[in-house]
Amino acid sequence: MGKLYVRVDDRLVHxxxxxxxxPTLGIKEIIAxxxxxxxxxxxxSIMTMGxxxxxKTSFVTSAEAIDLLSKPSDVTxxxxxxxxxxxxxxKEVIKDCEIIYLGNIAKRSDTNHQxxxxxxxxxxxxxxxxxxxxxxxxxxxxxxxxxxxxxxxxWADFKxxx
Numbered sequence: 001m002g003k004l005y006v007r008v009d010d011r012l013v014h015x016x017x018x019x020x021x022x023p024t025l026g027i028k029e030i031i032a033x034x035x036x037x038x039x040x041x042x043x044x045s046i047m048t049m050g051x052x053x054x055x056k057t058s059f060v061t062s063a064e065a066i067d068l069l070s071k072p073s074d075v076t077x078x079x080x081x082x083x084x085x086x087x088x089x090x091k092e093v094i095k096d097c098e099i100i101y102l103g104n105i106a107k108r109s110d111t112n113h114q115x116x117x118x119x120x121x122x123x124x125x126x127x128x129x130x131x132x133x134x135x136x137x138x139x140x141x142x143x144x145x146x147x148x149x150x151x152x153x154x155w156a157d158f159k160x161x162x
Contacts, residue, residue: 001072001073001074002028002029002073002074002075002076002077003025003026003076003077003097003098004069004076004077004079004094004096004097004098005021005025005027005076005077005078005079005097005098005099005101006078006079006080006081006087006094006097006099006100006101007021007078007079007080007081007100007101007102007103008080008081008082008083008084008087008100008101008102008103008105009080009082009103009104009105010082010083010104010105010106011103011104012032012034012037012047012059012080012082013030013032013047013048013051013057013080014050015050016103016147017030017078017080018030018050018051018052018055020147020148020149021078021101021147021148022055022078024148025076025078025148026076027055027076027077027078028054028055028056028075028076028077029055029056029057029058029073029075029076029077029078030051030055030056030057030058030077030078030080031057031058031060031065031068031069031077031078031079031080032047032057032058032059032060032080032081033060033061033062033065033079033080033081033086033090034059034061034081034082034086035061035062037059038059038060038061038064039061043059044059047059056075062086062089062090065079065090065093066089066090066092066093069090069093069094070093079094079097082105083105083128084102084124084128084131084132084135085127085128085131087100087131087132087135088131088134088135091134091135091138094140095138095139095140097140098141099140099141099142099143100135100140100141100142100143101143101144101145102122102132102142102143102144102145102155102158103122103144103145103146104121104122104146105121105122105123105124105128106121106123107121107123108123108125110125110126110127111123111124111125111128112124112125112126113125113126113128113129113162115144115153115158115161122144129159129162132155136155142154142155143155144158
């Protein structure tokens with residue numbers, strides 16, 4: 001049975017995904033979950049253009065992700081979502097993931113928390129914090145880590161900065 005890793009990154013699939021995270025985690029399949037991107041063939045084409053052929057890559061809706069992740073897989077997968085709220089919808093199908101990595105999330109109108117000392121852009125809303133708290137309470141491991149080579153900040157340590 002393959003492993004499942006989860007990343008929250010509002011850029012979805014980009015250079016860091018395929019050049020750093022993919023090889024480090026042994027990823028064979030990338031699943032990007034975003035209802036808007038999944039409905040836009042041009043956007044999907046642009047985002048997959050730079051992905052090496054050794055990765056199976058899918059851009060799917062939240063509903064399609066639930067269906068896809070409900071089926072067993074023999075390969076290691078990286079599930080990427082733009083915002084923590086999507087993980088709330090996928091809670092049942094990611095319950096066995098290895099870890100949830102929080103990456104870049106740009107400032108939005110409802111965000112009021114920023115990771116202190118973060119090298120990247122990382123903003124959360126109160127609703128994001130609530131969703132992540134619920135994931136941690138369910139037993140999932142959550143941390144902030146920009147790149148595999150940078151330091152990891154646990155969710156518990158991040159919460160101290162709020």
